[in-house]
Amino acid sequence: MGILSQLLSVIPISLEQGFAYALVALGILVSFRILAFPDLTVDGSFALGGAVAARLIIAGYHPLVGIIMAIICGFLAGTATGFLNTKLKINSLLAGILVMTILYSVNLRVMGRANIPLLTVKTIFTPFEEMQISRYIPIIIFFFLVTFASKIILDLFFRTQIGMAMRATGDNEQMIITLGVNTDRITVLGLGISNALIALSGALIAQDQGFSDAGMGIGMIVAGLASIIIGEALIRKKSVGWLTFAAVTGSVVYRLFISIGLRLGLAPTDLKMATGLMVIIALGLPAIRKEKEGKLHLRGV
């Protein structure tokens, strides 16, 4: 029974983190899956979200202001990558890496130092902490609501005229160009939306964990990819609503794996390696099995 109750005890933390990081998975879904754009801005825009929110909160602004500004800055970071790729014709991978690298300096400037503690200031979570119940319950509900609201908004967006043009851009760019869509503009917009979601995640997670750190985005892209891959392995339906649902589910399951791994003795320092290996296996398996489908279809690489 000992080990079972130990394993059960990881469920609350997995749900909390799973829903919190699901926003990153949704963002990566928009860039990698919908737009077929391998956007590596992620690690930078996640930390950017945390940095902007933390800086504004300790400057005395309402946490909501910090969160909204984080979303806007994330959006701008995504559009920057989009511009580098579509206007300056820089390779998509390189464009993301460049912005991510630049953001590292930007984030340090924004924060004024490498780390801002938020434990003693009023954050979006302060009201929950003051409740007389286990802190997990309201926080899990909060992240669940934010994540599912984002999922629903994305689902609705992808059924609009612009949203459908975005899906077509990733699916068959030549076709949607011949239908009169400026796919450069659509790509920039999509990357903006993607990184806005990721920065929102960074802003919320910084407040949840009680600090913002310049290095908090490292490995975020691989973790997000792992979530998407797990989600798609569990849920095979391919319509947009199911894809977003799979990303959220995948994120929760991924965090569950991680938490169980840690309980079973996986060293926290080996976490990123384990995640990386997981993604390599998932992406490499089709090649070993000589399957064609299942391979990530990406533009410009």
Place this chain on the structure above:
Amino acid sequence: MIKIKNVEKVFNRNTVNEKRAIDNLSLEITKGEFVTIIGSNGAGKTTLLNLIAGTYIPDKGKIIIDDEDITTLPEYKRAKYLGRIFQDPLMGTAGSMTIEENLAMAELRGKRRGLGWGVKKSKRSFYRELLKSLGLGLEERLSDPVFLLSGGQRQSITLLMATLSMPKLLLLDEHTTSLDPKTAQKVIELTDKIVKENKLTTIMVTHNMQQAISYGNRMIMLHEGKIKFDVSGDEKQKLTVEEVVKKFGTELTDETLLSASVSR
């Protein structure tokens, strides 16, 4: 309707691979004409369509549609004038999207897209009617993703999509070549029907000389980026494959062209 004036396109200029794909070519097509284009591999047929569509910008010359100079207009901005179908049946539709989503996107060709619903429920019966006209039973499959369909079915939908917004000019590049003979025949007949019913100005590239002669009211033969032969009206009606082969046999080294004549 469309005027192509002294257009030139050279690939890999000043290298050993320099290729004059279109060589000082001029061509005027009037409203309602259905032009078929033949020519052997590398004659410049696809390049000509690419120049009209804006995939490439010409090195020299002008392209004018209805008095508007579109020579350097970006590809997506020309979409409002053009419908285009490629040889590859996968290229005309978005496979992960449903039939009705593809049709709805085509209906918005060249129009401003906003945050309104992409597929309007009120349009469904119209889409069903359209699909019914194909006679492929697709009217019951509006919300199936397109990747489930066969090449011929996809190409037929592409044809509907290309004509849905009544383009000023329809560009077809060997759009039946990669289909099996029976399906190809169906798609070409459907093309002819749609073009005639809607009086669409059309340029159709084909490798099949019989097709080039039987369909359309004008035929152009391209060779090394130049127009070698241009017939229309009665003269075109009376044309036979044998005649063309006799006249241009030396330039028509292409297998499909010759096999088309032999199989007759």
